[in-house]
Amino acid sequence: MTKIISNLDVTDIVAQNPIGQDNPPLLSPHGHNDTEQPLTQEVLQLSDFAVNWEDKLTDKQLDAFVTDGWLIIDNVFDKTTLLALQAESGFIDYRDAALTDGIRISDIRGDRIRWITENFFAGYYYLQSINALASLFNRSLFAGIRHSEAHYACYPIGFGYKWHSDNPAGRDERVISAVFYLNDDWEPTDGGALEVVDKHGVHHEVMPVANRLIIFDSDLRHQVQTAHRQRYSIATWMRRDGLVPFVEENN
Numbered sequence: 001m002t003k004i005i006s007n008l009d010v011t012d013i014v015a016q017n018p019i020g021q022d023n024p025p026l027l028s029p030h031g032h033n034d035t036e037q038p039l040t041q042e043v044l045q046l047s048d049f050a051v052n053w054e055d056k057l058t059d060k061q062l063d064a065f066v067t068d069g070w071l072i073i074d075n076v077f078d079k080t081t082l083l084a085l086q087a088e089s090g091f092i093d094y095r096d097a098a099l100t101d102g103i104r105i106s107d108i109r110g111d112r113i114r115w116i117t118e119n120f121f122a123g124y125y126y127l128q129s130i131n132a133l134a135s136l137f138n139r140s141l142f143a144g145i146r147h148s149e150a151h152y153a154c155y156p157i158g159f160g161y162k163w164h165s166d167n168p169a170g171r172d173e174r175v176i177s178a179v180f181y182l183n184d185d186w187e188p189t190d191g192g193a194l195e196v197v198d199k200h201g202v203h204h205e206v207m208p209v210a211n212r213l214i215i216f217d218s219d220l221r222h223q224v225q226t227a228h229r230q231r232y233s234i235a236t237w238m239r240r241d242g243l244v245p246f247v248e249e250n251n
Contacts, residue, residue, distance in 0.1 A: 048081050049125040053136045062140055069199040070216035072206060076180065082211050084122040086182050089152050089232045092120075110159025111224070115151040116234070123152060126234060130178065133215075134238045137176060143238070145175050150236040155192060161224040166237060174218035178236040181208040192227035196220055208233060 056073050065071045077085070094112035116123035130148045137143040155161075166177045179194060186192075186209045193205040196216055206214050208231055216222065218237065 044081065044084050044122070044125070046125050046128060048084075049077065049122075049129045051076060051129050051132065053133050057136065065215065066141065067199070069220050070196055070204070070214065073213045073215070074209075075211055076213050077211060081122075082182075085126060085180075085234070086184075086210070086232070088120060088122040089154070089182050089234075092152055092154075094152070094154050109161040111153045111155045111161060113151045113153050113235070115149070120152070123150065123234065126150070126180070127236075130236055130238070133178075134176070137238065143175050144240045145238040146240055146242060148236060148238045150234050153233050153235050155224065155227045155231040155233075157227060157229060160192070160226040163221055163223045165221050166218040172219075173239050173241040174237045175240050176215060176238040177218045177220075178213055178215045178238070179208075180234040180236065181212045182210055182232040182234070183208050184210050186210070190227065190229045190231075191225050192229075192231040193225045194222060195225060196222040 056076070057071075061071050092114045094114050096112055114120075116127055118124050127148055127150050130150065134143070134145040134148055138145055166174045183190075183192075186207060188207065192208050194208065194214060195203060195205050196214075197203055197220060199217070199220070205225075206212075224231075
């Protein structure tokens with residue numbers, strides 16, 4: 001397998017607080033022994049991000065997804081892989097997010113984002129795992145997904161994202177949305193829950209705890225409640241349209 005060649009320098013930085021607070025995430029685990037190989041992205045391979053989605057998703061869960069339009073999977077990746085995604089998310093040059101028309105309106109959404117390309121090694125491998133999940137949906141539900149896209153997202157304190165659908169009026173390219181959470185030790189008092197309205201009109205609140213993936217129909221209305229500490233996630237969409245090469249502008 002091709003090993004990740006990280007764009008992050010190996011460093012001895014160890015933050016005292018978990019990701020989502022004031023510091024970058026841990027690059028070395030607690031109790032790290034200097035004689036051991038540092039735990040960094042450089043030692044990870046694509047296979048480390050592989051998930052047996054058939055084991056994670058039972059037929060009962062898939063049936064519930066069809067009926068209700070959403071589901072939660074916890075403990076998606078192993079500890080090392082989660083740490084790599086947390087580390088990468090903590091060192092990104094985030095940019096202001098925009099609405100569909102390209103205008104940023106901070107009282108509607110306050111997240112800062114960075115689209116995942118092949119330059120983001122952990123994120124890009126995460127996206128390949130999501131593509132495998134999309135293949136499962138295609139086999140099981142005839143979803144018609146052709147590719148996936150994702151971006152890292154950071155919500156500063158005091159910001160959220162008001163009610164919206166991932167398919168604006170007249171659009172239907174996004175089939176299934178997913179959000180993967182990166183926040184250690186998240187408490188209800190920290191806010192930032194994802195509130196989603198299922199196909200029956202029932203509201204659900206999902207806490208953004210680390211290693212949790214929520215999957216939902218892209219037509220469902222949802223919002224991110226105001227975060228009371230910095231909140232990290234990966235927003236993900238599985239799409240039915242043709243793959244268009246992504247070009248990110250450097251401002």
